[in-house]
Amino acid sequence: MILRPLRPTAADAEAVRTVTAAAFVDLDTRPWPPGRIDRHHRRALHLAERDPDGCWIAEDAQGRPVGTVLASIREGTWGLSLLAVGREAQGEGVGKALLTRALEYGRGCLRGVICSSDHPAAVRAYRAAGCDLHPAMRLTGEVRHAGLAAPDGPVAPGGPDRFDLLDSVDRRLRGGARGSDHHELLRHFRLLVCDDLAGSGYCYYSPDGGIELLAATSRRLATRLLTTALLGMDDGAEVEATGLTAEQQWAVDVGLAAGLRVSAGGFVCLRGMRPPTPYVPSGAYL
Template sequence: MIVRPIRDTKDDAEAVRTVAASALDGPWPPERSIRHTARTRHLARTDPGGCWLAHADDGRPLATVLSSRREGTWGLSLLAVAPEAQGKGAGRALLARALAYGKGCLRGIICASADPRAARAYRAAGFALHPAMRLSGDVDVAGLDAPDGAVIEGGPKQRDMMDSVDRLRRGGAHGPDHDELLRHFACLVCDDLAGSGYVYVGEDGTIELLAATSRRIATRLLTAAMLSLGPGAHAHVGGLTAEQQWAVDVGLAARLDLAADGFVALRGMRPPEPYVPSRAYL
């Protein structure tokens, strides 16, 4: 097995996508594949020391890991091992490299699946495992109240505000990740006397990331995001720890289904609140 850094190339991004799709829940729709490729190349540029690919001697990709450092907050964006390589140490070796990249970071965050092997590995690395929930289903707008204040379209002009809210909620700004998120998701923001916050919404109804200075603002943003999808559109909100009851309330009002969703694994921090993490950008 050969382990090397991931390069910012189409071929390496395709290798990462191939491993992830085989190990997780592929094949994927085109939109998700495009976002996955863009995320890989973005992290290969910003965090080359945290992104690794393992492949067989014949060049077949076997395992991959993507991780990032943002102002003292380390995040694991992806850890995937192809089925034929599972249980042979590839995942453990790559996780060790990603954790080494985060050495010195005060905080760490992982959106983990329910896979018991992953849970054991993250707990052994010192992460607290917080059970998570997800909301999904077709939106029933009849159950949603109108937002209690202004929500506007966000963009590069709100970067400073969004980074400030990130620091408040997770201890480190997303920084360059916002540039990448703005390329692939609609962004809604609040910034008034009541508080500040933002939410990213995918065309497929995924709530990719939400952060706010208060539950009131978070509720306003999530409600606006649901309404922006339109009646009957599919929505998905994942990574909700028990602290995010405000999000559960909005989702249940929209008649979404509530189910278990693995763990949010944290080190050096309590569950951010109000906050909906991004599995890709955390």
């Protein structure tokens, strides 16, 4: 096995996607739509450019990619965006070697965040790395607008001119702003922003049914943002929101009102910090 830095090239971005598809085939057997492929490629390219010491790929003796890791550092907050090992290489120490490189990259950081599946090996590795494991829930199902109360205040579409506000919210909730990550998020998702006397907050979502990221300074604003995002989707659209720790009961309440199902959904693994709230993490940008 050879470990090498991930290059910000189309070929390496596709190698990351191929390994990811091979690693999680049991969890998601659906064909990847073009939008998902593009998001995956863009994440690999962005992080390889911004965090070259945190992004690695493992190759076998024939030069074929068998594993990858993507890690980032933003203002002292380290995040593990992806750790994937193809089925044929699992159990051979590839994941451990990749995680070691990612952890070395974040050694000087006070805080760390990982959104993990419930795979036993992953959970064991993240706990051994010093993370506290916070069981998470997911919301899934068809959204029903009729069950949602009208938002209790204004929500506006956001753009790059609001990134300073977003960074301010992130510093308060997770200890570090995302900076250029917001450019990538805005490339693929719609942005909603609240900013009034009650506080500030934002939400990235897809009209196709995904809640990608939500952060706010109060539960009231978080409820307003999530409600507005769900109302911005077609009635009956398939919705998914993941990474909801026990502190996010406000999100559970909104999801249940919208007719969504609540189920167990992996862990949010944190080091040096308590679960941010109110907050719905991004699996890719944490």
